[in-house]
Amino acid sequence: MGAYRVLGLETSCDETAAAIVEADRGDDGTSGGQTLAQALRSQIDEHRPFGGVVPEIAARAHLDILDGLVARALADSGLALRDLDAVAATAGPGLIGGVLVGVMTAKALALASGLPFIAVNHLEAHALTARLQGGLAFPYLLVLASGGHCQFLAVEGVGACRRLGTTIDDAAGEAFDKAAKMLGLGHPGGPAVEKAARLGDPARFALPRPLVGRPGCDLSFSGLKTALRQTVERLGPTPPTPQDIHDLCAGFQQAIADCLADRARAARHLFAQRHGPGHALVLAGGVAANQTLRAALARVADEAGMVFAAPPPALCTDNAAMVAWTGIERLRLGLTDPLDFRARPRWPLDPDAPPATGAGRVKA
Incomplete structure (x- = not known):
């Protein structure tokens, strides 16, 4: 049945990354996937003088770096855009300037290549990363x-x-x-x-x-x-x-x-x-x-x-392999997104969950 191959982009905070992940089309996700290529650049040095992440600096760095990382991931994998099945990007939550850079880049690549676009919740990408290693079933x-x-x-x-x-x-x-x-x-x-x-x-x-x-x-x-x-x-x-x-x-x-x-x-x-x-x-x-x-x-x-x-430590911090993997998980279910999908600075995993209270409990 061949394999799914998805390009993932991550720009939600101070890591800029592009990765290509492959997984068996006939699997339910429990067999995991293989990271064919990942190009990542940390912005730690840019933000260290300020003692934390500066959103404007982060967004500008993503804009300067991301195209080159996509090109490197494709070259390292030996694939062209036409060989892929979809382009996925973190679409929230995160620093909205950086999120927009990743989303707009992914949309442009999807439009130019005729591939589906998949908007990934950054928190869901973390939530599903352990399945990339294989052997983990729901729930x-x-x-x-x-x-x-x-x-x-x-x-x-x-x-x-x-x-x-x-x-x-x-x-x-x-x-x-x-x-x-x-x-x-x-x-x-x-x-x-x-x-x-x-x-x-x-x-x-x-x-x-x-x-x-x-x-x-x-x-x-x-x-x-x-x-x-x-x-x-x-x-x-x-x-x-x-x-x-x-x-x-x-x-x-x-x-x-x-x-x-x-x-x-x-x-x-x-x-x-x-x-x-x-x-x-x-x-x-x-x-x-x-x-x-x-x-x-x-x-x-x-x-x-x-x-x-x-996940191994390299997949715990923000990375694009988890975004590409989540793209595969969603693609298997036919879950793709229109090109007018709007980036979200806030995007809860459980939108029905009540707010936490200062009493240390969640109100019923």
Whole structure:
């Protein structure tokens, strides 16, 4: 029956990427796919002087870089546009200037080649990435943890995610970034905190575990961030020593791991009420590259006899292979989009989910 081949473009934040993924037409997605080519350029150096991503700089960089990355991906794969089955692009959520660059480029390529255009939800791309590796069937329980999002989802199929819980304030990745900035570790914060934590004692400083043991599976990291700042202030008036910073990072990272593990246990029970025991616990998103968090959630899965799955670190952060794979998943179901599809700065995976409340629970 041949194979699907889809070009994916990713421009939602500060990674510019193009990739081509191939998968068997006769499969239901559980056999996974193969990344034929991926060209990616990070903008970390452009944004580092500002301590975070500057939307205008990001959009301009995407515009300058993306065409060349598409050409490189095609050359590396040995394919031409006419050999592909569709062009997919992240169409939201994200920084709208960057999203528009990817969407307009994908539409132009689709129009010029007569290929279908597929608008991909960036969060769904993270949610489905673990299936790219093969062996993962629906439904599964997903912990989606990134710089802008932290939520528990029952992934019941393509385009069918049901939110079980979410953060009521900061996302885990955002908390890592703010902690790194507070401690002078620079941008991006997550890898910097993880690196420093390897040399630290997680038990030296007593940091809180917000919402642990509370009903439901919502999350909160704002209070933890405040506690870190107050702890740093108590160490003053001199700046923290290198060992202080290592220990603070280790304690902060462990607190986030403990929170995620506790809330994942609660989410596991909610998931089992609808889908029964077993299935898989999946960790995805940029924060999923953190090895301490992986280990904590792997233990949660093992306790319940669930399979634990997480994409390799290179597929946890923003990339185009996950966009191309999601394009294939949608193409299999005949889900393509018109060329007048509008990019979306906000695009929830579960549009019917109620807003989180400051009480740490989602209102019924």
